[in-house]
Structure formats: C-alpha cells, structure tokens
Amino acid sequence: MPTDSNPEFTEEALSGPVIDRRTTTALLGAAGLSGLAGCLGGGSGNATETDGSDGSDGDSGGSGGSGDSETDTPAESSMGGTLEAGWFTGSIDTLDPPYISVGQFFQVAANIFNGLVTLNQDLTVRGDLARDWEVTNEGATITFQLREGVTFHNGDDFTADDVLYTIRRTIENETPAAPKLSTLKPVDEDGVVVEDDYTVTLNFEQPMAPALIYLTRGPGRAATIVSQGAIEEMGREQYAVEPVGTGPFEVASHDVGSELVLERNEEYFGTDEDGNQLPYLDGVTIRPIPEPSSIVNALQSGDIHFANLIPLQNASQVQSADEVDMLQAPGVNWYGLAMNQDREPFGDKQVRMGIAKCIDNEAFIETAYFGNAISAQGPINKATNWVWRDDKPDDQSFDREEGMQMLEDAGADGASFSILTTQSSLRQAQAMRQQLNSSGLSVEVEQVTSSTYWTRYEEGNYDTTISGSVGDPDPDQSLWNFYRKDGPWNWVNFQNDEAHELLAEQRRQLDRDERMATLQELEDLLISEVPHAYLSHQDDIGAARTEVNGFTHIPFMRPLETVSLSE
Numbered sequence: 001m002p003t004d005s006n007p008e009f010t011e012e013a014l015s016g017p018v019i020d021r022r023t024t025t026a027l028l029g030a031a032g033l034s035g036l037a038g039c040l041g042g043g044s045g046n047a048t049e050t051d052g053s054d055g056s057d058g059d060s061g062g063s064g065g066s067g068d069s070e071t072d073t074p075a076e077s078s079m080g081g082t083l084e085a086g087w088f089t090g091s092i093d094t095l096d097p098p099y100i101s102v103g104q105f106f107q108v109a110a111n112i113f114n115g116l117v118t119l120n121q122d123l124t125v126r127g128d129l130a131r132d133w134e135v136t137n138e139g140a141t142i143t144f145q146l147r148e149g150v151t152f153h154n155g156d157d158f159t160a161d162d163v164l165y166t167i168r169r170t171i172e173n174e175t176p177a178a179p180k181l182s183t184l185k186p187v188d189e190d191g192v193v194v195e196d197d198y199t200v201t202l203n204f205e206q207p208m209a210p211a212l213i214y215l216t217r218g219p220g221r222a223a224t225i226v227s228q229g230a231i232e233e234m235g236r237e238q239y240a241v242e243p244v245g246t247g248p249f250e251v252a253s254h255d256v257g258s259e260l261v262l263e264r265n266e267e268y269f270g271t272d273e274d275g276n277q278l279p280y281l282d283g284v285t286i287r288p289i290p291e292p293s294s295i296v297n298a299l300q301s302g303d304i305h306f307a308n309l310i311p312l313q314n315a316s317q318v319q320s321a322d323e324v325d326m327l328q329a330p331g332v333n334w335y336g337l338a339m340n341q342d343r344e345p346f347g348d349k350q351v352r353m354g355i356a357k358c359i360d361n362e363a364f365i366e367t368a369y370f371g372n373a374i375s376a377q378g379p380i381n382k383a384t385n386w387v388w389r390d391d392k393p394d395d396q397s398f399d400r401e402e403g404m405q406m407l408e409d410a411g412a413d414g415a416s417f418s419i420l421t422t423q424s425s426l427r428q429a430q431a432m433r434q435q436l437n438s439s440g441l442s443v444e445v446e447q448v449t450s451s452t453y454w455t456r457y458e459e460g461n462y463d464t465t466i467s468g469s470v471g472d473p474d475p476d477q478s479l480w481n482f483y484r485k486d487g488p489w490n491w492v493n494f495q496n497d498e499a500h501e502l503l504a505e506q507r508r509q510l511d512r513d514e515r516m517a518t519l520q521e522l523e524d525l526l527i528s529e530v531p532h533a534y535l536s537h538q539d540d541i542g543a544a545r546t547e548v549n550g551f552t553h554i555p556f557m558r559p560l561e562t563v564s565l566s567e
Contacts, residue, residue, distance in 0.1 A: 073274045092288060101176045111248060296310065337465075376537050
C-alpha cells in the first residue's frame with residue numbers, strides 16, 4: 001500500500017517469501033514497533049545482547065525454515081543435551097496462545113507453536129508456516145502459500161483449515177489476542193478464505209500495511225496456529241496446560257507450579273543455514289522460580305543454564321557473577337499501581353490522583369529495583385521512540401503534601417487497603433506500602449501464589465496491585481486491552497468514553513504523525529484520569545551461563561531453537 005509518507009509499502013515489497021530489512025523497519029514503525037529496530041541486529045554465536053549495528057539489509061532468507069539460524073552452526077559435539085531453565089514466576093498456568101495474558105507464559109509458548117510469518121534477528125520478515133505470500137488489493141488482501149508436510153506434535157497434518165480454525169477461535173471466543181485481528185473482515189464473510197489445503201487468503205476491511213507484523217510469531221502473535229484435533233480431543237483446560245503445536249519443542253509433561261518438560265520435535269521443519277534440523281537441543285526443562293535470589297543463585301551454582309528474567313534488584317549480582325552472562329535489551333513495557341475502581345475509595349478520581357502524588361517514583365525505583373529502571377510519567381514507553389515524549393504532563397508528579405491534601409479533601413485520608421502481590425513482586429509491594437503509609441494511609445501487603453494472584457486479578461478481587469504491560473511494543477497493544485471499556489485486561493474497570501473513542505481513532509490512522517498526535521492525546525487523558533499511578537519502564541533482562549550458545553535476544557521473546565550447550 002504505497003503512501004506519500006511510506007513509499008516502501010508496495011504490494012511487491014510486502015509480498016514473500018522474504019521482506020527486506022528496509023521495508024520491515026518501515027512496517028515496524030507503522031505498527032508502532034519501531035523501537036525494536038535498534039534492538040535486533042545480526043546473529044551472535046554466544047548468549048550475549050546484540051546492538052543492531054551490522055547495517056546489513058538482511059535480504060537472505062536462508063533455507064526458509066521457521067528456525068533458520070543466523071548464528072554459527074554448533075559443533076556436532078555441542079548438539080543435543082537438555083537446557084535447564086528457570087522461569088521467574090510461581091507457575092506457568094496457561095500455554096494456549098490466544099488466552100495468554102502474561103508475557104512470561106508466551107515466552108514458553110513461542111517455542112511450542114508457529115505463526116504464519118516470523119522475524120529474523122536482522123529484521124527481515126520471513127515465512128514460518130507460510131512459505132510464501134502475495135499482497136494485493138492495495139494491501140488489504142494477503143494470500144499465503146503454506147508449507148506442505150508439516151505435522152502437529154500429535155501427528156495431525158497442518159493445513160489451511162487450521163489457519164481458519166485458529167483465527168475463528170481467537171475472534172469468536174473474544175480472547176485477549178482477538179483485538180489484533182479487529183480490522184479483519186468477518187471470518188464467514190471472506191475474512192478468511194481457504195482456497196485449497198495449502199492456500200489461505202486473509203481479507204481486511206481496509207488496507208493494512210502492518211498486518212504482516214501482527215501475524216508474526218514474535219511481536220504480533222495474532223495467528224499462532226493451534227491444533228483443532230488436539231483441542232477437541234483434550235478439551236480447552238487440558239490443552240492450556242499441555243498444548244499441541246507445530247513448533248521446535250513439544251510438551252512431554254507439565255506439573256503446573258513445579259516443572260515443565262519440553263522435548264525436541266523430531267519432525268520439525270526448521271533448519272539452519274547448513275541444512276541441520278532444528279532444534280539443536282534434545283529438550284528443555286523449565287522450573288518456575290518465584291524468589292529473586294533463588295533464580296540468581298541457581299544460575300551461579302549451575303543448577304540452571306538459563307533464566308528468562310532477572311529481577312532488576314539482582315542485576316548487579318548477575319553482572320559480577322563468574323561464568324554468567326547478562327542478556328539485556330530495551331524493555332517494551334510500563335508498570336503502575338493499579339487501583340480497582342469497583343472498590344472504595346478508588347472510584348473517586350481525586351483519591352487516585354492523591355495516591356499517585358504521594359508516590360516518589362525515583363525513591364520507589366531505588367528501593368524496589370536498586371535504580372535499574374526509569375521513571376514512568378505515563379504508559380507509552382521509550383522503546384516506541386516515534387511517539388515517546390520527555391515532556392509529558394506532570395499531573396502525577398510527586399508532591400506528598402499536595403497528595404495528602406487531595407486525599408483529605410476527598411475524605412480518604414487514613415484509608416485502609418491492601419496491595420495484592422506474589423513472592424516474585426514482594427519487594428516492589430513492600431516498597432510501595434512504605435511510601436503510602438508514610439503519607440498517612442493504612443496499607444497492607446497481601447501475598448498469594450501466582451495462580452491465586454491471576455485468578456483474583458482477572459476477577460477484580462483485589463484493592464490495588466502493581467501491574468502493567470510487559471510484552472506489547474505497539475502502543476495500541478499496551479493500551480487497547482487495558483483501557484477500552486470492554487478491554488480484556490481492563491481489570492481496574494476504567495470506563496471513559498473519550499479514552500474509548502481515542503483508542504478506536506488511532507487504529508484507523510495509517511498516517512503515523514496523525515496517530516502519534518492521537519496517542520499522545522490519549523496518554524494525556526490517562527495521566528489525568530489515573531487508572532494507574534504510573535511507576536516505571538524496565539529493561540528486558542535475562543541471563544545465561546557461558547556454556548549457552550546461540551540465543552537470539554528479541555525484546556520479551558525467548559526463542560530456544562538455535563540454542564546449544566558447549567562443554
């Protein structure tokens with residue numbers, strides 16, 4: 001879809017089997033993902049961060065496999081083995097892609113499933129389950145040619161019907177992933193057309209140049225292909241725990257809260273540049289570890305090879321550890337104090353603003369994260385640099401005296417409430433309690449298990465909690481689900497007509513400058529209405545022992561198919 005401001009978006013440039021780096025970077029910008037451009041560079045043979053400084057156009061697509069490696073092929077002696085991984089959470093409750101609302105859960109699921117397309121580390125878009133595609137109708141229609149001979153982990157053949165089933169299920173069940181497909185025509189009105197077993201066409205209501213980004217296995221996640229046969233046989237609850245996909249690893253067993261065992265998919269279609277079948281590992285054993293010091297100690301002792309996430313307060317410990325590398329990329333997130341407006345006194349905007357002004361973000365970050373974060377004045381993060389501003393409204397800026405006066409005027413001085421938390425976020429909750437109690441409030445910390453936390457949070461059974469968007473680099477993705485009146489993650493029950501309309505308006509704006517202005521107007525409104533007291537933006541930090549090779553660090557993603565272990 002050529003435009004005056006985006007001449008790269010021609011049908012030829014957007015068609016497959018590979019989109020070059022220049023066009024993909026433009027797509028990322030149009031989708032609001034431009035902050036990834038500086039984070040994704042050429043391949044690296046070791047588990048270290050990449051800086052995106054190679055400057056190549058990345059036109060080579062390798063052999064076309066989903067896991068085509070851009071890292072050095074490991075020696076045969078390094079292939080095989082089991083990666084012992086720690087996940088910084090109390091449990092991994094669901095791995096059913098459209099239902100996932102926790103970034104750490106999708107980091108696992110992306111190793112079990114595939115999308116229609118995916119991103120290389122050098123920012124080229126290439127086929128995943130699609131081997132090729134053609135963009136027509138000025139960008140509103142995409143026809144995918146699918147890979148033949150691909151099977152799900154249960155042996156079922158993958159066909160175009162699985163694409164239709166996946167998209168229909170995602171939309172009709174109103175899953176958290178459904179909003180990413182909101183511009184698709186109704187599924188039964190030519191939205192998804194199965195041409196034959198290995199050809200499927202998606203028709204959008206209007207030209208949608210960034211659609212391919214939203215269909216990736218990486219940042220898009222709107223069409224992560226699930227197995228209809230397995231879901232019908234197992235039922236959704238069991239499928240959520242032990243799902244069946246087409247990805248490099250399959251679930252061997254899952255004891256929720258204790259251990260998830262993944263085994264190599266022997267039939268996986270992905271290969272590296274030399275034609276070696278991926279993944280290199282025999283398997284991955286994932287253990288939930290919710291206590292910050294425990295996950296770092298496990299790395300240092302060699303009990304685990306890899307940690308998906310390092311608490312910011314432990315970053316310096318990892319940096320100084322022997323035989324451990326810190327993996328760091330800019331974070332695409334925001335965190336805030338969520339205040340449940342269904343509970344008193346949080347239905348009163350003046351109370352929420354009074355609480356926000358009683359919070360010293362810099363002191364909170366120093367206490368909770370040892371300074372390893374930046375203060376958030378609003379929800380739009382710095383990685384989405386095209387819409388980021390340094391001069392955001394200061395409505396929520398720290399002024400304890402003013403905040404306490406606002407609470408007194410609203411009759412909420414001395415109010416009692418709790419902060420719901422898990423063990424992994426206990427330090428943050430305690431730091432918040434200390435600040436709020438210093439402002440005359442009576443605040444307690446309520447620690448529960450991860451499973452209980454998410455059940456209660458989603459049901460609105462809490463007073464306050466520290467939460468936010470942890471893996472949605474597009475502003476739409478991190479705002480639409482949280483602040484639409486019917487948003488699937490609107491667990492603070494924020495009901496605002498103006499915000500609702502601004503969210504819809506920015507989705508219709510293909511001109512980036514117009515969309516930027518709308519998003520900034522929306523952010524101004526959110527700052528003043530205080531559905532959250534905005535706290536911080538955090539870098540995406542993981543860690544691995546030096547014997548881990550071939551890890552590709554894409555912000556908030558944890559792909560393991562090219563990982564190998566050296567002795």
